[in-house]
Amino acid sequence: MVKYIKLKRFSAMITAAMLWQFGCSVTLAQSKDPQQADRFPPSPLEITTPDPLLPSLPKKQPLSLAEQQQLQIALDELNQQATAKLQAGDKKAAFEIWNRELRLRRYLGAVGEVQALSRVGDIAWQQSDRQQLYYITQRLQTIQKQAQPKKSKTQTNIDFPLLQALGVAYQKVRSPKPAIEIYQQILAVVRQQQDTSAEIDTLKTLGELNLSWFNYPQAATAYEELLNFTTARGASQDELTYLQQLAYIYQQGKQPQKAIEVLSRLKAIYSQNDDQTQLPSVQQAIAANYEILAQENPDLLEAAFTNYQQAYQTAWQLQQFARAAEALQKLIPLYRSQGQIDAALQTNQILLETEVRAANYYGMMQAYDQMGQLYLDKKDYPQALTAFQYGLELARHIKHQEAYFTQQIETVSKLNQ
Template identity: 40%
Template sequence: MAFLHLRFRFLTVSANALAVATLLGSLAFSPTVRAQSENSFPPSPLELTEPDSLIPEAVWEGETDLKPEERRQLDRALDALDARAQTAFAQGDTTTAFELWNREIRLRRFLGTSAELEALLRVGSLAWQQENFYQAQVITQRLRQLQTEQFEKRETPDVEVLQQLAQAYEEVGARQAALDLLERVLAIARDRNDSVTEEETLRKIARIALQDLDYEESAAAYRELREMAVARGDRLSEAYYLTQLAYIYDQLRWYEDAIAVKQDLEAYYRTLNNIAQMTALKLAIGDDYAAIGQLNAAVAEFQDAYRIAWEALQFYRAQEALDRLAALYERYNEFDAALQVYRTQIDVRQLARDLYGLMVTYDRIGQLQQRRQNYGPALEAFRRGLELARQLGNREAYFQVNIETVMQEMSTPGNSP
């Protein structure tokens, strides 16, 4: 039969195909065997299979509901079960702990859907953290049953319950199920013109989709959230949503979109005179321009970032801008421009008393001059780097090797200092 199964993939439509199909059809399980197979799987530990001593018989049989005092007694008893489970868990007996928690969850439903969902969320989160995927799957199955009840057995779904369900899905790692459910909550909120629930749900969708690396869905939600923030004049929230969009667009490599939102962010921080954020955004915008080949625009952003940081005496940011600018020039073989930037960088690092940065800059100058076969300037740069390395007690051997290499290249016939 295994041979027939493998060969069946390669049969062409012919008279033999019908015979093979008939043979394979005869190998299907009979209804009796199928039933036995299905019954061989153990029931979910969250199913109500046998009466429990904590539930009055009449309540278990569905003949009556719990009385107020019985509800309070059951609630206390289930809290005690939870405490016993936590003790067992702390002692490393996870099997007993989850058995107790499953019993607690089974019985919480007698206190209402919200009470059961609270327990499902709590235990599901722990199961996921402990990588107990069987328990997480069991809880997910129960969550789906509760979701079905909301949409098929109720005329109007309870939005609060749906939100609890979505949170529980997220806690057990079922993010797509959470997103699908939140989309339905969003539709309900819009039908009811419930702007508060709409915005809250969009924030959840944006966050969960981002965690699930579904960047496009997350971006769509954040764009809507930004529009809401703009409509009510909430600049702080708008800045947060723009920051999230900038990150997402970077991940998607949608550089033009990233540039647009970063420019809006830079304008916002300019109104606050937040120099650190302004320069950081200008550097990021310059990187985006460089990525799409708009080199002059990239240079302008790096230069602007340098100017702003320099005027504010933020030498670290100024150095960072010069680093980006020099690297860009080197990448496109604009060596004279790169050297000019490095010379400016030396002045900045001296003012900032950044000895390590000075050493790095002299190293870069030496490497660039050596690459251009300007051995004299390369040797001078490496020697200055060595002086700084000795002061710092760092990378002395590295500079010694570079100096020796340049001197050997200078002594090679045909090479000039």
């Protein structure tokens, strides 16, 4: 579907999703996986040796406000030292300092520690440091487990700022699965608070996270809810974005009927706009989904034909000749599959003219090849031979598939004797 709908923002999101998935394969940070745990030494974040930056206190006694402020200053300095080491090319020393900082951050509270883990985790991902990512994600999971409230009918005992910090941190270390779990909890909280703005933001995050993990049903649920919000508020630009995203999701999730419903709404929107440049793409996408449905219900094949024809006509009117050629290229095999060879040949002739308009020599060569195959279906060997000869001329011009067309000409010449 992405090849049908050109939306820079959405394309960027999909690209980011693919990078995210790559990141997930790098981290693999699940503390319950003994094989993963055996890969790395014990976590430096769990070292218990007393640190000189900590005052001598009785066991479990919290730091005073003055001590916390002093420690905060010292930890900020450690962060600066680690950054300088990394910039100087000493990655090992940098993460040793950051790990010391992270060990001490827990004395300033869980939220501050998670924010620091998030910051360093992002750096570790950028440096492709799997070991450091594992340590940080393992610590985040421990904090998450400790923060889980006891079962209750209300969410009042949840540390909401900590949940938010954990959600961001899991995103920074490119660990979508636990991030999704956290944002589901956040969604429950903001719904209970009836905070519509926060609910919309959380649904957006869940939609993107589920897409990054290729969880299409869950992503669809999030964007369907966002679409409902948008429809109620009359936000046309957001509606357009969510419809495009849902069309992509339904296509990837192999739900052609739902894809058609969403694409039909997009078609109506584009038809009313002054700028209709996206309309041929949507018409072609609708046709492709009808073609899929027609495999089970042949009565829907006519709808596929109609929408491909509309896509071609609209693209031609808009002088989108490459797009018009795409629609025709879909129509020809469809006619051929139904035994309508004459209709396929007529369409192929239009395709040839379209490729000439687009100055697409490769497309012209392919059109002559297809024309030759169609004439072979009719056993019209002289016409097939002529088509392949024209194809060979173009093949020589672009220096591509010359041997193929030469072979076709030799074969058809024998049949034509």
